[in-house]
Amino acid sequence: MEVLLFWCRCPQCTGITTCSDPIFTKKNCSSGPQLTVEQLKRIEQKRHEAMRRLAARNDPMPIGESWSIHIGTEFGKPYFTELMSFVTEERKHFTVYPSKEQVFFWTHVCAFEAVKVVILGQDPYPRQGQAHGLCFSVLRPSPPPPSLENIFTELAIDIKDFQHPGHGDLTGWAKQGVLLLNSVLTVRSREPTSHQGWGWEEFTDAVVRSLSRNLKGLVFLLWGSYAQRKGKLINRSQHHVLETSHPSPYSAHMGFFGCRHFSKTNILLMAAGKTPIDWNAL
DSSP states (O other), X not given: OOOEXXXXXXXXXXXXXXXXXXXXXXXXXXXXXXXXXXXXXXXHHHHHHHHHHHHHHHXXXXXOHHHHXXXXXXXXXXXXXXXXXXXXXHHHHSOEESOGGGTTHHHHHSOGGGOOEEEEESSOOOSTTTOSSSTTOOXXXXXXXXXXXXHHHHHHHHSTTOOOOSSOOOHHHHTTTEEXXXXXXXXXXXXXXXXXXXXXXXXXXXXXXXXXXXXXXXXXXXXXXXXXXXXXXXXXXXXXXXXEOOSSTTTGGGTTTTOOHHHHHHHHHHHTTOOOOOTTOO
């Protein structure tokens, strides 16, 4: 990232500052030239344009067109630019999952307007051949991790004639309108949660907030306390929220087994006149 240095000539200011925007102006300077409201607006507009351009250069993968309409402005915000710089540096020194091409896979396989169900995860699987941009899902031929195996176990209990697919790729659900969204979208190899707290949470908060505001009748499946924290962003008068424990081996017995969230989801969808999810279509 190119950093430019600027000097403020005001004797009350500290002097040097850094900025990625060549249109930088020190607005809090009380003794420098006074700018009109219109000038300040133009400066702010150019600053945002510069931030968007910088974010675009660092963007791991172009976001799906339907999603860009609703959350594309997040790419121009300072936190996202800093986040992309962090991920770029991480990729220079470590192995990071998923690949650049798959970070926003969820926006391409499931259009914004097609979302019917939202399943929230925590962060990607940290081992080779697993993460590919959908929470809980793994690339073939990687075997399903324990949490996903427990999801399949509950499906076999809940959905008549459900058959274990013999793999862990959940793309078939995403194509039907099931948004499989992690709260954090990247991770360092073999270091779970290593990219938490760098800005992904703010971005995925914006995703959930936009879904809540712009769509109606979604079914949110919040498994575990981490996912449930995003529940405060959901308008529960417009959407359905089903909560239980996480399907990991440590907590699945604390409510996930027997929750019947999959059949309940289909009941809610059909009541709203929507096509139910074929959970066998994997």
